[in-house]
Amino acid sequence: DTAVSQTPKYLVTQMGNDKSIKCEQNLGHDTMYWYKQDSKKFLKIMFSYNNKELIINETVPNRFSPKSPDKAHLNLHINSLELGDSAVYFCASSQFPGTGGRDTQYFGPGTRLTVL
Amino acid sequence: GESVGLHLPTLSVQEGDNSIINCAYSNSASDYFIWYKQESGKGPQFIIDIRSNMDKRQGQRVTVLLNKTVKHLSLQIAATQPGDSAVYFCAEMGTTDSWGKLQFGAGTQVVVTP
Numbered sequence: 001d002t003a004v005s006q007t008p009k010y011l012v013t014q015m016g017n018d019k020s021i022k023c024e025q026n027l028g029h030d031t032m033y034w035y036k037q038d039s040k041k042f043l044k045i046m047f048s049y050n051n052k053e054l055i056i057n058e059t060v061p062n063r064f065s066p067k068s069p070d071k072a073h074l075n076l077h078i079n080s081l082e083l084g085d086s087a088v089y090f091c092a093s094s095q096f097p098g099t100g101g102r103d104t105q106y107f108g109p110g111t112r113l114t115v116l
Numbered sequence: 117g118e119s120v121g122l123h124l125p126t127l128s129v130q131e132g133d134n135s136i137i138n139c140a141y142s143n144s145a146s147d148y149f150i151w152y153k154q155e156s157g158k159g160p161q162f163i164i165d166i167r168s169n170m171d172k173r174q175g176q177r178v179t180v181l182l183n184k185t186v187k188h189l190s191l192q193i194a195a196t197q198p199g200d201s202a203v204y205f206c207a208e209m210g211t212t213d214s215w216g217k218l219q220f221g222a223g224t225q226v227v228v229t230p
Contacts, residue, residue: 004159031216041124041203043160043220056217090159094216104150105218107159 003027004108006091012114013081021076021111023091031055032074033092033105034066043090049074078113086115124203124225135193137224139206144187146208150218151180151191155202163191163204193226201228 004025013019025032033056034046047066048056054066063079074091091108129135141149147168152160164175166182166189173180179192189206206221 033216041154041223043205043207045217045219048216050216092159103216104162104165105216106162107152109159110157 004091004093004106006089006108006111008111009109010112010114012116014116015081015083017081018077018079019081019113020078021089021091021113023074023076023108025072025091025093025106025108027093027095027106029093029095029106030071031094031103032068032071033094034074034076035090035092035107037088037090037110039087047074047076081113081115083115086113088112124223126225126227128227128229129196129200131196131198131228131230133196135191135196135200135226137191137193137204137206137226139189139191139221139224141187141189141206141208141219141221143208143210143219144184145210146219148209149180149182149189150207150209151178151189152205152207152220153200153202154205154223160205196226196228198228198230201226 007022031050033048035043037043046060049068052068065077068074088110090110092105094103094105150165151163153163154160164180166173166180171182177194181190203223203225205223207218
């Protein structure tokens with residue numbers, strides 16, 4: 001069984017388009033995250049949701065909007081795509097942090113976004 | 117090591133040898149550290165973690181060492197196997213104010229040679 005899944009795995013689109021990436025976790029976790037990995041393999045957190053509420057919102061263009069319909073899902077919608085948005089986007093989840101957020105984060109397989 | 121251009125620092129290890137991957141962290145307030153392994157085309161996979169009240173933790177074939185004095189973390193892999201070839205990331209998390217916010221290092225590419 002896949003613990004954290006993302007769709008699609010690959011996404012190729014034109015500049016200016018709007019696209020969404022979906023994420024689902026079946027681990028029963030309360031917290032979900034979105035990370036961006038650039039061409040140099042650098043991983044940086046973008047957003048975090050706990051029980052459908054936004055708790056981390058890094059300096060990300062407001063063209064990026066996360067949406068959490070329930071605690072098992074965290075989708076990422078991107079408006080007006082730009083060339084610089086090309087990257088691999090990873091979803092992750094962790095248990096409710098009784099330890100102040102210091103819980104293992106489990107990652108999905110990633111979505112490779114290419115903007116032409 | 118530091119990344120130069122598009123190239124990650126690379127550690128070449130002969131199969132069967134032990135590997136040591138190093139990581140320097142900058143935030144002295146960090147109190148939780150994780151090592152992840154990322155194979156080509158996949159997401160980061162949890163290997164082992166350590167909290168700041170410890171200086172050593174062992175898993176299956178892996179050991180993490182934490183030296184808070186010099187802000188240094190290392191991952192030791194015993195008897196390295198071809199399946200260990202991947203990019204390895206250290207990640208740190210700070211105080212309560214940075215709740216859930218993992219900061220990743222640049223990554224080290226491990227290449228296991230026969």
